Amino acid sequence: MIKLEGIYKTYGDTGNLVTALNNINLLINNGEFVSIMGASGSGKSTLMHIIGLLDKPSKGHYFLNDKDISDIKENDLALIRNREIGFVFQAFNLLPRTTVMDNVMLPLIYRGENNINSQNKAMQILDNIGIKKIANFKTNQISGGQQQRVAIARALMQEPSILLADEPTGNLDSKASEEIIKILQDLNNNGHTVILVTHEEDIANKAKRLIVLKDGNLLSDNIIKQHIL
Amino acid sequence: MKFMEFLLSAKTAILTNKGRTILSMLGIIIGISSVIAMISIGKGAQSKITSNIQSLGSNVIIVSPGNATVGNVRQGLGTASTLTQQYVDALSSRFNTPDISFISPSVSKNEEIIYKNQNAVTKLNGVYPQAQIVNNITISLGSFITIPDVSNNFHVIVLGPIVESELFPHVNPIGKTVSIGQTLFTVIGVTASKGTSGNGVFNQDDQVWIPITTAKNTLLGNINYSSINLEAKNSKVMNKATAEVQNTLMKAQGIKNPNLANFTVENQTQILSTLNTITGTFTLLLEGIAGISLIVGGIGIMNIMLVSVTERTREIGLRKAVGAKGSDIMIQFLFETIILTLISGTIGILFGIFLSFIISSFVIQIPFIISISAIIIAITVSASIGFVFGLFPAYKASKLSAIEALRYE
Ligand SMILES: Nc1ncnc2c1ncn2[C@@H]1O[C@H](COP(=O)(O)OP(=O)(O)O)[C@@H](O)[C@H]1O
Ligand SMILES: [Mg+2]
Numbered sequence: 261m262i263k264l265e266g267i268y269k270t271y272g273d274t275g276n277l278v279t280a281l282n283n284i285n286l287l288i289n290n291g292e293f294v295s296i297m298g299a300s301g302s303g304k305s306t307l308m309h310i311i312g313l314l315d316k317p318s319k320g321h322y323f324l325n326d327k328d329i330s331d332i333k334e335n336d337l338a339l340i341r342n343r344e345i346g347f348v349f350q351a352f353n354l355l356p357r358t359t360v361m362d363n364v365m366l367p368l369i370y371r372g373e374n375n376i377n378s379q380n381k382a383m384q385i386l387d388n389i390g391i392k393k394i395a396n397f398k399t400n401q402i403s404g405g406q407q408q409r410v411a412i413a414r415a416l417m418q419e420p421s422i423l424l425a426d427e428p429t430g431n432l433d434s435k436a437s438e439e440i441i442k443i444l445q446d447l448n449n450n451g452h453t454v455i456l457v458t459h460e461e462d463i464a465n466k467a468k469r470l471i472v473l474k475d476g477n478l479l480s481d482n483i484i485k486q487h488i489l
Numbered sequence: 490m491k492f493m494e495f496l497l498s499a500k501t502a503i504l505t506n507k508g509r510t511i512l513s514m515l516g517i518i519i520g521i522s523s524v525i526a527m528i529s530i531g532k533g534a535q536s537k538i539t540s541n542i543q544s545l546g547s548n549v550i551i552v553s554p555g556n557a558t559v560g561n562v563r564q565g566l567g568t569a570s571t572l573t574q575q576y577v578d579a580l581s582s583r584f585n586t587p588d589i590s591f592i593s594p595s596v597s598k599n600e601e602i603i604y605k606n607q608n609a610v611t612k613l614n615g616v617y618p619q620a621q622i623v624n625n626i627t628i629s630l631g632s633f634i635t636i637p638d639v640s641n642n643f644h645v646i647v648l649g650p651i652v653e654s655e656l657f658p659h660v661n662p663i664g665k666t667v668s669i670g671q672t673l674f675t676v677i678g679v680t681a682s683k684g685t686s687g688n689g690v691f692n693q694d695d696q697v698w699i700p701i702t703t704a705k706n707t708l709l710g711n712i713n714y715s716s717i718n719l720e721a722k723n724s725k726v727m728n729k730a731t732a733e734v735q736n737t738l739m740k741a742q743g744i745k746n747p748n749l750a751n752f753t754v755e756n757q758t759q760i761l762s763t764l765n766t767i768t769g770t771f772t773l774l775l776e777g778i779a780g781i782s783l784i785v786g787g788i789g790i791m792n793i794m795l796v797s798v799t800e801r802t803r804e805i806g807l808r809k810a811v812g813a814k815g816s817d818i819m820i821q822f823l824f825e826t827i828i829l830t831l832i833s834g835t836i837g838i839l840f841g842i843f844l845s846f847i848i849s850s851f852v853i854q855i856p857f858i859i860s861i862s863a864i865i866i867a868i869t870v871s872a873s874i875g876f877v878f879g880l881f882p883a884y885k886a887s888k889l890s891a892i893e894a895l896r897y898e
Contacts, residue, residue, distance in 0.1 A: 314810055315892040335814050341891075342812020353807045353895065357501050367811040369494045414811065 262288040262311060262422065262453075267320035269306050269476075280306040281317070282476040288455065290421065293448040295464035295484075296457045298473035304457045307473065308426045311455065312347050313337050325421075342370055346415025350427040352407040354399040360386070360410050361395045367418045378417070385413045389443055405436030412443055422453045429463060441466050491817065499825040502797060503832075510829070513793035516786025517833035517874060518840060521867045524779045525841025528863040530848055531772045533855035538764050542757055544683040544693060546625035548724055550589075550731050550756045552576075552717040552738065570713040571751040576741050577717060585737040588730035590722045593623040596704050597715040602646075602656065602697065604667045609655040612696040613669070615704025623720045631663045631678035638677075639700040644707070646674040650682045651695040672707055674699065721756075731756045783870065786833070787878035794826050794882035805886050806894025819887035826879025827872055834871025838864055 269281040280303045288294055296304050309315035310322065313329070321330050329340065341347075354363050364382045368374055386392045389409050394402055399410065408428055415423055425444060429437035441456075441463055448454045448468075458464050465484055472479040503510050545551075554570035577594045580586055593616060600613040620626065621633045629650070638645050646667060653662055662676045683693045705711050721730035735747070735754045742751060755763075798805070805818055842859060849857040 309892050312810075314895065315890075335816075338809065338812050338814040341810060347810055349895070353803065353810070355501075355804060355807070357505055358497075362497065366494075366808070369491055370808075370812040370814070370817055372491065374491075374493065418811070 261290055261323075261325055262286070263323040263326075264311075265321040265323070267307075267310065267317045267322065269303070269310065269315070270318045279476050281310070284320070284476075284478055286471070286478065286481075288453065290453055291448070291451055292469060293445070293454045293467045294456070294469045294471060295467035296455065296471045296473065297459070297461070297464050298479070302473040303476040304473055305426055306476075308347075308424050308455065308457055311422075312345050312424045313341050314347070338370075342367055342418065344421050346418050346420035346423045348408070348411050348415055348423070348425040348428045350430040352404070352411050352431075354407055354410055354414075356400055357398055359396050359398055360391070360402070360413075363399060363410055364413045364417055366414060382413070382417060385416050389413055389416075390439075403436075405432050405439065408432060408436070408440055409443070412440070416447070420452070422455065423447060424455050426457045427459065428456070429458065429460070437463065491820075495821050495824040496828075498821060499828045502801075502825055503829065509793065513789050514786075514829060514833035514836070516782060516789040517830055517871060518786075518837040520779055520783035520786045521834050521837025521871055522841035522844055523782065524776065524870070525838055525863055525867055526844040526848065527772065527775045527779060528860050529841070529845035529858055530853075530855065531768060531775075532858040532860055533845075533849050534853075535765065535768055536858065537855045538768070539761060541683075541693070542760055542764070544625060545757065546623050546718070546720065548721040548727060548730075548757075549623060550719045550721060550727075550734055550754060551760075552580075552719070552734060553753050553755070554713070554715070554751070555753045570715055572714040572717055574713075576738055576752070577714060579737050579741040580717065580719065580734060582737075585740075586719070586730065586733045588722050588726040588733055589719050591619045591623050591720040592717065593617055593620040593719070594701070594714045594717045595620060596701065596709055596712055598709055600669050600708070602652065602667050602669055604656040604662075604665065607656045607658075609652050611649070611652050613704070613708070614696060614698045615701040615709065616698050617701055620698065620718070623718045627681040628678050629681040630661075631676070633678055633680075634698055634700050639702050642702045642706055643700060644672065644674045644703060645677045645699065647678040647680060647698040648676060649680050649694045649696045651692065652697055653679045669708065727756055727758065731759075783874060787830075787874040790826060790830060790833075790875070791878040791882060794822065794829075794879060795885065797825075798822065798882050798886045801886075802889060802894045802897040805889050806891050806897065809889070809891035810895060815887040818889075819883045822883035822886045823876065823879045826882065827875035830871040830875030830878075831868070834867055837871070838867050841867075 264284050264286040267281055267284040268279070271278040271280060284307065296307065298304050306315070310317050317330065321328055323329070324340065324344070355366070361382060364386065365374060365378065368378045383392060383395065386395055389412060391406055391409050391413070394406060399407060402410070423444070429440050432440065444454050444456060445466060454467070456464070456467055464470055465486070468484055469482070470484050471481045552572065554572045572594070577592070580589070580592055596615040598613055599610060601608055601610050614620070616634060617639060618634050618636055626633065631647070633647055634645065637643070648656070648662060656662065656667065657665070662679060665676050666673050667676060668674070719730070719734060721727050731754060738752050738754065739745070739747065739750060744750060808818060846857055849855050
C-alpha cells in the first residue's frame with residue numbers, strides 16, 4: 261500500500277524555483293492498476309521516482325505498507341528498491357554489452373541469490389514473456405521491443421509488490437506497445453500493484469484507475485468506466 | 490555470488506575499451522618491469538662481485554698502501570707505496586701475528602709482454618711461492634713460482650689464462666721465451682681461470698707472476714710493496730688476525746692513532762660489506778625512480794577510472810535502482826581497478842624478467858637471477874596501487890544519487 265501525504269518536490273533555488281509536485285495526496289492499495297497521464301512537464305516522472313524511492317520529496321510523508329519511509333537511510337532504501345519495487349523506464353536502461361540473462365539476474369545478485377534456482381527462474385520468466393531464445397544475446401543485439409521486455413523480466417525477477425512503468429511504450433511501435441501492456445495486465449491479474457505513466461489515452465484506459473496531473477497538481481483521480489461493474 | 494558479477498563487469502569494462510585500457514596500464518607496466526629488472530640485475534651483480542672477491546682466496550687479509558699522511562696533508566692514491574720491508578718483517582714474526590698462517594707480499598706494475606709478434610699489456614706481479622696458497626691460484630699447465638726461483642733470481646714467468654690466449658693462441662707456451670722490455674723470461678706455468686670476468690671489477694685472469702726477487706732486482710728496482718696479502722689460520726680467527734695485522738703495522742709505523750696510518754687493512758668480509766653498501770645505495774636510488782614511475786602509473790589508472798565512472802554514470806544509476814548499495818558500487822569499481830593493476834603488474838613482471846634476461850646475457854655478463862620475493866613484492870605493490878588509486882573513483886561512483894545518475898546524458 262502506497263500512501264503519499266502532502267508531497268512537494270521543488271527544483272532550483274528561490275530565483276528560478278520549479279515546483280514539480282505541489283501538495284500531492286494519494287492512496288494506492290495493493291493490487292491496483294493505475295495509469296498516470298498529464299502533459300509533458302506536469303510531474304509524472306517526478307512522482308514515479310518518489311514512489312520508486314529513486315528520489316526524495318522536498319516535503320511531505322511517504323508511507324509504504326504503513327511504514328513512514330521519508331527519512332530512512334540510503335542502505336535501507338537500496339534494500340526496499342531491491343525487494344519491493346520493480347522499475348521499468350522509457351529508456352529501458354539495460355547494461356550495455358552484457359547478455360540478456362546477466363541483465364535479468366542483476367537484482368538477485370545484489371540480494372546474494374545468484375544460484376541455479378534463480379537462473380531457472382530467470383529462464384521461466386523469459387519464457388513467459390516470449391524472449392527465451394534471446395537469453396544469451398547481448399543487449400545491443402536486440403530490438404527495442406525485446407529490450408523493454410528484458411527490462412520487465414528484470415523487474416519481475418525481483419517479485420516486487422509494486423511495478424512502476426514510466427512511459428514503457430514511449431519508444432516502441434504500436435504492436436510492441438500492445439504486447440508490453442498485455443504483460444502488465446497479466447501481472448496485475450496475478451496480484452501485482454502496477455503503476456503506468458503514458459501519453460496515450462487508449463493505453464491509459466487499459467488500467468483500472470486514471471490519475472491526471474497538471475503543473476504538479478493532482479487534477480483528477482477516477483475509476484475507469486469500463487471497469488465499473 | 491556478487492564476486493562473479495564484479496569479475497564479469499570488470500571483464501566487460503576492460504574489454505570494451507582495449508586501446509585505452511592498455512595505454513592506462515603502461516605506467517604500471519613500465520614501473521613494475523623496471524623494479525623486477527633492477528632487483529634481478531642488482532642481485533646478479535652482487536653475486537658476481539661476491540664470487541669475484543671470494544676467488545681472491547679464503548680468509549684473506551689485504552694490506553694496501555694508502556692514505557699516507559705527510560705533514561697534515563693526506564696523499565691521494567697513486568703516490569709511492571708506503572709498504573716497506575720493515576712492515577713485512579714485522580708481520581712475518583709469529584710473535585706479532587700468531588693467527589696468520591701465510592704472508593704474501595707482492596710488487597705489481599702494468600707491463601707489456603711480447604712473444605714473437607704478439608703482445609699483451611697486463612698486470613705483472615712479483616711474488617713469493619705462498620702467493621699461490623693465499624690467493625687461491627690453481628695451475629692448469631706447468632708449475633707456479635718455486636722457492637729456488639726466488640732465491641736464484643730465475644727469469645721465469647707464470648701466465649694468467651687471458652694472457653696465455655693472447656700470446657699463445659695456438660701453441661703450448663711452456664718452455665717458450667717471452668720478453669718484458671729487454672729482459673727475457675721462460676714460461677713455466679699457466680694458471681686456471683678463476684671463472685670470473687671483469688666488468689669494472691679487475692679481471693683476475695688477466696695477470697702474470699714472476700719471482701719477487703727478479704722483479705725487484707731486474708725490472709722494477711728496490712721499490713716498496715704494492716700489497717701484502719695474508720691468510721688467517723681459519724675463518725673463526727679472521728677478526729682477531731685482522732686486529733693483529735693492524736696493531737703490528739701501527740707499531741711498525743710508530744703511531745697510536747689509527748687515523749694516521751699510511752696503510753689500509755681489510756679482510757674479505759669488510760670488502761664485501763663495503764661493496765654491498767655501495768650496491769645497496771645504488772639499488773635504493775633505482776628503486777626510488779621505479780617508485781615514482783609506479784605512482785605516476787597509479788595516477789594514470791585513477792584518471793582512467795574517473796573517466797570510466799563518468800561514462801558509466803547511467804549504469805551506476807541503474808544498478809542502484811535495482812538495489813545496489815553504495816558499498817556494492819564501491820567494491821565493484823575498486824575491484825575493477827585492482828584487476829587492472831594486477832594485469833599490468835603481471836605484464837610488467839613478464840616484461841621485467843625478459844628485460845633482465847636480455848641485459849644479463851647480452852649487455853653485461855652477470856648471472857641471471859629471478860627473485861621470487863621480487864615477484865611477490867611486485868604483485869603486492871600492483872594490487873596496492875589498484876586499491877589506493879581506485880579508492881577515489883570508487884568512492885565517487887558509490888556516492889552518486891540513483892536519480893541523478895539515471896538522468897545523466
Ligand atoms: N533534475 C531536475 N532539475 C530541474 N528541474 C527538473 C528536474 N527534473 C524535472 N524537472 C522539472 O520538473 C517538472 C516535472 O518534470 P517531470 O516529472 O520529468 O515531468 P513529466 O515526466 O511529466 O514530463 C518539469 O518542469 C521539469 O522541467
Ligand atoms: Mg517523464
